[in-house]
Amino acid sequence: MTDRDALKRAAAEAAVAEVEDGMVVGLGSGTTAETALHALAARVAAGLRVRGLPTSERTASLARALGVPLTGFARDPVPDLTIDGADEVEAASLALIKGRGGALLREKIVAAASRRVLIVVDDSKLVPRLGVGVLPLEVAPFGSQATLAHLDAMGMRPVLRRAADGAPFVTDGGNLVADCPTGPIADPAGLSARLLHVPGVIETGLFLLPTLEVIVATGHGTTRLPDRQQR
Known part of the structure; x- marks a missing residue:
């Protein structure tokens, strides 16, 4: 495991620790979101009861393989918590760029419907202004x-x-x-x-959700950027 992988795992585990029994959890797409899904699956194997709402077919397939029960909007239109990654996070505003993995539409639908959104990144994704990449x-x-x-x-x-x-x-x-x-x-x-x-x-791929929280993994541990309502 590289240092960057270890940072992603630390941030993902911090996010998954906030999942409570009985929750409907939006399951993001991308490498960091998949790390979180593995951490969630470990808690499910230990007895946690959740239903996952996937944002991509790849995520749905991985969730099934890991034993995480799935649901859809017909049954659960308002996820309690969505855990996802981001390609860029503008630290001052919490504006995001997502979608370089190709799941931006479904990711945005699930995030916008959720009561809470936790974005998990390592500190390389923090930018002073969006637009560093495409x-x-x-x-x-x-x-x-x-x-x-x-x-x-x-x-x-x-x-x-x-x-x-x-x-x-x-x-x-x-x-x-x-x-x-x-x-x-x-x-x-x-x-x-x-x-x-x-x-x-x-x-x-511009994600400008009114309330979200960002968990950032750094070389010194994890930290949380407050949502806009706390600023």
Whole structure:
């Protein structure tokens, strides 16, 4: 295990320690979220009763393999707690970029429906301003060329994501992903609103939830960034 893996595990275990018996837990996607899922599975094996609401088919498959019971929105429309990772966290505002794993739409649906959201990261994901890496956008396949042209005219410089075989990457919902190298994002809320007005853009990787908490693993242990209401 690398030092970075150890940090992720420490933060994930701190988040999973907050899961209580009987909860419906949103199960995030990505490497850190999978680390949290392994920690949750260990507690389930020890007798914890939960139902997991997965944000991707990959997460659902792993949960089944680990013995974590699953549910859906028809039965449990309001998860008690969602645990997920992030690609970038703007420490001052708690604005996030997510979706570089390709599950941004489902991740946002589950997070927005949840009573609490715990984001688990190591300190390499903290940034002074979002836009260090690309901003993912989930895009409808129909007319995607027109959508990408519109985005390009906005200065977004979209690049259609490719799978390992060179074909367009397709999300669990059957959509495409355009990665945009934005550079520093001065107004995440304003940019998100403009992007969502582009026909064919289904969702953005900008996560601007009104209340969430971030658990950060550092070389000195874990720390918590308070939600916006506590600032």
